Amino acid sequence: MAFDNPRKPDHPASQFFIDRWSPRAFTGETMPDADLHRIFEAARWAPSSYNSQPWRFLYAKRESADFQRFLGLLNERNQSWAKQASVLMILVSKKTMRQPGADADVPTRSHSLDAGAAWGYLALEASILGWPAHAMVGFDTERARKELNIPDDCHVEAAIALGRQGDKASLPEAMQSIEQPNARKPITEIAFAGDFPRGGKPG
Numbered sequence: 001m002a003f004d005n006p007r008k009p010d011h012p013a014s015q016f017f018i019d020r021w022s023p024r025a026f027t028g029e030t031m032p033d034a035d036l037h038r039i040f041e042a043a044r045w046a047p048s049s050y051n052s053q054p055w056r057f058l059y060a061k062r063e064s065a066d067f068q069r070f071l072g073l074l075n076e077r078n079q080s081w082a083k084q085a086s087v088l089m090i091l092v093s094k095k096t097m098r099q100p101g102a103d104a105d106v107p108t109r110s111h112s113l114d115a116g117a118a119w120g121y122l123a124l125e126a127s128i129l130g131w132p133a134h135a136m137v138g139f140d141t142e143r144a145r146k147e148l149n150i151p152d153d154c155h156v157e158a159a160i161a162l163g164r165q166g167d168k169a170s171l172p173e174a175m176q177s178i179e180q181p182n183a184r185k186p187i188t189e190i191a192f193a194g195d196f197p198r199g200g201k202p203g
Contacts, residue, residue: 007181020127021181022134024081025171026163030063031086035129039162042125048114052097055118057160058148059089069147074159075138080172085161086131090144091119092154105153115157126162133162 007018040057048054060066062085070088071079082088093115096105119135126133141156150156168179 025166025168026084027166028084039126043118043122046118046121049110054094054111055115056092073139078138082161086163089160091157135160
């Protein structure tokens, strides 16, 4: 679905970064396996510590028997719109890795960072293909761990909904006013030459 993007970058950047956003209104149409595999392929090439690739994507397409199980893991607010998604996912990161030449796994503190990179690649490719993605933390992580057989050495990161963008009128009324690309903090608030600003703020 075409949309008017109100975002105005402060500096030049590739347009697909500016255009990517996280809608909630989806049409409910089926995602072809070829598109889903392409989206996973993009995530596969994300960078990671020691190339450990700790991300794991558990998923359910809306026409599958698992879709309602995945939907039921979300909180009520997220269920109200994610029920129209084409695919639901749970992103998990493995908290240990095997370093080159080692014979045992060791803890890695970058598992969430690496999984976040994979999520970013996935979200960008999905957006380019016309299947925007929306990540959520509003879900029951412990139920997800139990019901989806997630091992103890994995961290449950986020839930993700993907689908063709739909009409915002399909959303609950309270969500319709926020169904648009949002702004971002200026670079001066996220990037600092030298030390971290005193008090955690620029200046």
